[in-house]
Amino acid sequence: MSKETSLPPPLAGVSPRQRRLAAGEVLFRQGDRTAGIYRLIEGRVRLVRVTPDGTAVNLHQARPGETFAEASLFSAHYHCDAVADVDSLVGLYPKAALTAHLRDDPEALWLFAADLARHLQGLRGRYELRQIRSAPERVLQFLRLRCDAEGCFRPDGTLKNLAAELGMSHEALYRALAALETEGRLIRVDNLLRMIPSTGHGA
Numbered sequence: 001m002s003k004e005t006s007l008p009p010p011l012a013g014v015s016p017r018q019r020r021l022a023a024g025e026v027l028f029r030q031g032d033r034t035a036g037i038y039r040l041i042e043g044r045v046r047l048v049r050v051t052p053d054g055t056a057v058n059l060h061q062a063r064p065g066e067t068f069a070e071a072s073l074f075s076a077h078y079h080c081d082a083v084a085d086v087d088s089l090v091g092l093y094p095k096a097a098l099t100a101h102l103r104d105d106p107e108a109l110w111l112f113a114a115d116l117a118r119h120l121q122g123l124r125g126r127y128e129l130r131q132i133r134s135a136p137e138r139v140l141q142f143l144r145l146r147c148d149a150e151g152c153f154r155p156d157g158t159l160k161n162l163a164a165e166l167g168m169s170h171e172a173l174y175r176a177l178a179a180l181e182t183e184g185r186l187i188r189v190d191n192l193l194r195m196i197p198s199t200g201h202g203a
Contacts, residue, residue: 016091021084034072043088
């Protein structure tokens, strides 16, 4: 199925080359020579590192709009696998062109550093969320950080995708949402999640 997709923005003055991936397709393997930085345009790409004993460790799940494999600018080889969980579209910012622009343009370098800082902030936020052991409390904290002024949040994808972002099984997420609804702390309307003001809770 052919669908027109707008090209993601340039990175440090470099425009990306698009590549479509089928579900389960490998974008790059651990140990492959680095080609550059990627941005996920649509779909879902998982970064996995295989340890010396053969264990596969999930490092990160890229969300649409996010860049990943930034360390490729400073390494000759990728340090993990990148696999499309679903049909996906990525943009590649070639390493040679990107490195040249960053060396020659201080403003581009500054904007690139700012983008990396925002990315790191997001990763830290997700790490902190995953330290919350209670599934309902983890969901609530996520919503506090993501809801709009009316206390509403609409996931970009399915609840299964949201569960993966929260670091829990989709069954655990469904149970947590049901518990929050029962406690009167959350309302679900189709794909919309709305927090209820906490007045009276925890008394």
